[in-house]
Amino acid sequence: MIARTLGEAARLDSVPIVLIERDCRLPIVDLIIDLHTGHYLDPIGAEGEARLLARLLKAGPRGMSERAFSDRLESLGARFSFTVGRRVTRLFFSVLSKNAPALIRLVARLLRDPGFRRSDFVRHQRSLIASAETIVDNDSALATRAFYGLYYSNHPLGRPRGGSVETLGSIELESLKARHRAAFGSQTLVFGLAGDLQGDALLRELERAFADLPKNEAVTYLLGERRSGSGDHIAIVNRPDRKKVYTLVGSRGLRIGDDPGLEIQIANHAFGGMFSSKLMQEIRAKRGYAYGVTSVVAQDIVREAMTITTSPGEDVAAACAALLGKLQAQFAERGVSGRALSAAKKSLLRGHAFEIETADRRLIPRLDVESLGLPGEVHDRYLELVRDAKLRAVNQNVREKLSGGDRLFVFVGNAETLMGPLEKALSPDSITILQHDSIEADLARV
Structure with a gap:
């Protein structure tokens, strides 16, 4: 090997x-x-x-x-x-x-x-x-x-x-x-x-x-892709005692191997990975809806999800969710600005030294390539690829891979008080209520 x-x-x-x-x-x-x-x-x-x-x-x-x-x-x-x-x-x-x-x-x-x-x-x-x-x-x-x-x-x-x-x-x-x-x-x-x-x-x-290690077969996975839907959907995990509403907005993410993953991760860093990012500025700095907000574009051997998470107060949860939905849609359709991309590239290039400062930190990404099938080129040429990322290509890849499909908005809070404002703010295609203390049983019935 x-x-x-x-x-x-x-x-x-x-x-x-x-x-x-x-x-x-x-x-x-x-x-x-x-x-x-x-x-x-x-x-x-x-x-x-x-x-x-x-x-x-x-x-x-x-x-x-x-x-x-x-x-x-x-x-x-x-x-x-x-x-x-x-x-x-x-x-x-x-x-x-x-x-x-x-x-x-x-x-x-x-x-x-x-x-x-x-x-x-x-x-x-x-x-x-x-x-x-x-x-x-x-x-x-x-x-x-x-x-x-x-x-x-x-x-x-x-x-x-x-x-x-x-x-x-x-x-x-x-x-x-x-x-x-x-x-x-x-x-x-x-x-x-x-x-x-x-x-x-x-x-x-x-x-x-480890002499005479047993010979066995490599693991193969036969996993089908998720069947994509359409529209916006709401799920409320009912917790009547909560005044802070944990909020998650999920949409389509990446698949290992056939996606320009690094360029999309650079764009996501510009969108939700820095204090100066669009998400942080709109949610925290301008409106004070929540102290923090993060965006993750996950990847796996089947298409994973992009998730945005934050925790606004109950009184602004609906307005915050509507804004998150708008920002996510804009990001998926338009990508990021040239200024935001430049700031993200500088942040990633400067921070890379901390990712490789010790031998074990250098080893783990190499193991990820061997065991998980992540692209070896991204590991070997990371700094070069980040420097060379171009705005048009980045935004085109974001649009091609992240736009479209259905979205699911999940809220953990008081379903009775959240339902009306969320329906008005998001006009969802469906609403699902789950109880926090019986979530597995409720999911099995859906």
Whole structure:
């Protein structure tokens, strides 16, 4: 396997590819491992399985209790964390460089033979269920769940990514063991080493520790695109006690691989990524509707969404929503001004140094290219491509990829007081009411 990005990489007999970023200024080594398994592979009705699998990996290998595993990491001066995405579970290990060989051996033991103790399974399953119950107190999580559940209804993107109380409770330990066996193999692992590597000694240690890695098949996804609709639609997550109305405006976003993603991200930075951006000036500086507002244009192997979020007061929620809808439509149809684009480019070029200041920060974008299929050219030529972005091409790409289709406005607040003003301000094609304490059941009925 050849690395898809410029930079040092190694191919070992047992490990298909190891991405390398060296920096000997601090005696620290980072080992990052991508397991190609995530939320998309959760069985229907068992959403949250990938998240629970990661929890059990962190509980340690066979023959070592979770407490003993934690103590061993501490004795090495090491830390272990993880993230679970739709397609990749990423394991982060950081350790004092003198103890890096011992950490690699410990990690290999963990991944080859996880403990999968029933007591750990029951405890972490209960913990995740308790965490899922707290969504009722998290307005951002409620709005996001409502948006994806409705906008991507009957689509994999519409499933609860981290699981719900019901789905987490249905997960079986044997299913997690099978999931691990499928994910631990030569075609579903990508390794990265960063920091104080001192020659190739750690590569040889990695080779020994992961010798005879099982051969398996790469994961393939057969996901259809969301069927686009038309018009504007409203969803209100009813929380009568709220005076601040968490607001999300969602529309069509990007798909990895066939979109000019970087140019659109530059435009979005101009639109909603800076204090001087159009969104911030209109929502906060000029009208004082809310303290902050953000815009994200997401991308995935199927078309993701563009989302704008803010939290105005209940008395101005309708006016704020109408303005957000107007600004989003103008952005999707017209793009940004030359002045705004120039400011965004300067901001991104100046800020890029902070994105690559440490070896692990340089490593993570390269792993994203390898594991998620992001364009390698954007990584390798980022500064050049940002500098060369032209206004006409940027705005044409925004218009071609982001305009059209239906939009969904989601509000978390008092449905009784919001309904009338929102109908008047937005003239929606439909209105859906969800209860904050039964959102999964309500989504299932829609």
